[in-house]
Amino acid sequence: MNFLKRTDTCGSLRKEDCDKIVILNGWVQTVRDLGGLIFIDLRDRYGITQLVIHPETQSELAERSKEIKSEFVIWAKGKVRMRENPNPNIPTGLIEILLEDFGIISKAELPPFEIVDDIGTSEEIKLKYRFLDLRRHSLQKHFIVRNDVYQVVHKYFNENNFIEVETPFLMKSTPEGARDYLVPSRIYKGRFYALPQSPQLYKQILMMAGFDRYVQIVKCFRDEDLRSDRQPEFTQVDLEMSFIERDDIISMTEGFFARLWKEILDVDVLTPFLRMSYNDAMNRFGSDKPDLRFELELTDISDLVKNSEFKVFSDTVSSGGVVKVLNAKGCAEFSRKKIDELTELAKKYGAKGIAWLKIVDGEINSPIAKFLKEDEIEEIKKLTNCENGDLLLFSSDKWSRACTILGALRLEIARKTGIIDSVKNKFSFLWVLDFPLLEFDGESGRYAAMHHPFTSPMDEDINLLETEPGIAKAKAYDIVINGAEVGGGSIRIHSREIQEKMFKLLGLSKEEADAKFGFLLEALKYGCPPHGGIALGLDRIVMTLTGTENIRDVIAFPKTTSGLSLMDGAPSNVDEMQLKELGLKIIE
């Protein structure tokens, strides 16, 4: 007999099951041997059930049970009965199993950390022993939510006539965008497949094929440095629709999020979501993914100080920059040290320094006050709604940098003052729209697509491509939840001529464009519907739904910040033979 198969799970039994003879299978959570009484907590994915042995009348069982340690896998047979002392903290807390027989299925060494919810163990140890870490309920429940998201995706998009189509993982390397993960071809030595950064071109070609509505839950791969919300492989809910306009994608996506929040959190999400232009988002919140759960807006005082005697301000404005202010409400009590910390943060984003001004007991306190006229200060106070006890933080720089710096400070202030904590249970859904089509890359001295090269310009801006491409806007949109970018998409170019024009703008010669994207240009010749779509970051959505701060908590087998898999040791060296077969040689 290997084991007796379970009749129930460790989370399912209730008082109605009393007197039933049941068999449970699971892991031993703890053994509490009171001498005259032994309790064993048995755990599986569904919960924990208490087993009990009375040594006085069950001496053989009691003797055998002495071998049982934490994390042993056992089967346990016994009768369900009411507890003398119920435990109101767990769902099975009213009952227990009076053990009649049990068997050890698998012994376990002492694990390096306890399998409990609130664990202080370092990330390094937990990742090395991921198979143990994943036993913890607090981690497992993230994957239950993740599974729920999969189900809603399938249901919702199926109900809306979407077709799931799988696209290749071995594809052609495309030079734009992120660094590719390359896979060497054995048959064609010296040639490589690339793992997809996204199935972008495949889904567009599916539209040209007439699939009309496509969806896929799909892995994407980008060989870039990691962050707490970024892994080299991640999952997207990728979708694309034909014969639609921007608002069709937007409302389809809103319906999806409303459904997700309803089914998973039982929260009613108001649609349509708030919309904001990229320019407004940057100007008002210093971010293209503003967290709108709280206020703290930026103010532009460029006009006010353009003729100021304070040269730092006036020179910035006259050279095309801006002066912006964040009113950190009630932060005048910040010490010099705290302000220095803010300055350090600002410097990370390229600030040379941060000017500040605070009002304490009605008195202006500021290192730059002596450079500003009294009426200038009064005007600044009025514009920023600055009152006693407030702290103003100034950034004077080129527009995007000045905004970004204060945007970072805005978040830091919100963290430091407890604002973030106070809005933890709120959700703010936002569309950021009207992105620039292109951004100028100073390094290469040419334009790069802000979204991707297949994004359609605004209809009214098409002529700008010839004259002033830098100010053309794109039919692109990002969806932002609580300050996290959880998705982005666009209406695509469906005209071969405009697509060619776009490649040219990006500095690709006709030959280069043909070599890299010839198949797309070719496909565009044969009848292409207007189409567009969006890619939603599934991992980040699960993070938001579970309230976790780190993407590793929602990916079963994640990499460390330096891209290592500590459990299995990837990436690893390979046999010389394997390299030879691929025609590869390692050089130092």
Next chain:
RNA sequence: GGGGUCGUAGCUCAGUUUGGUUAGAGCGCCAGUCUGUCACACUGGAGGCCGCGAGUUCGAGCCUCGUCGGCCCCGCCA
């Protein structure tokens, strides 16, 4: 590519400021006692390459340099 921070018992950490006897604590573990525990309790015990390698020094957990690894951030992420 750059910056910050951390690495001491199975786990979490103190000790590093100012180098100096035998490196501590809590939890866990082991043994014993215990009939209603569920963070069981109580008594006792075991447990250390102070990440690794050089160096300075009479002497290094502590100072210096290098290196490996965790976490966070900037750049990067169409």
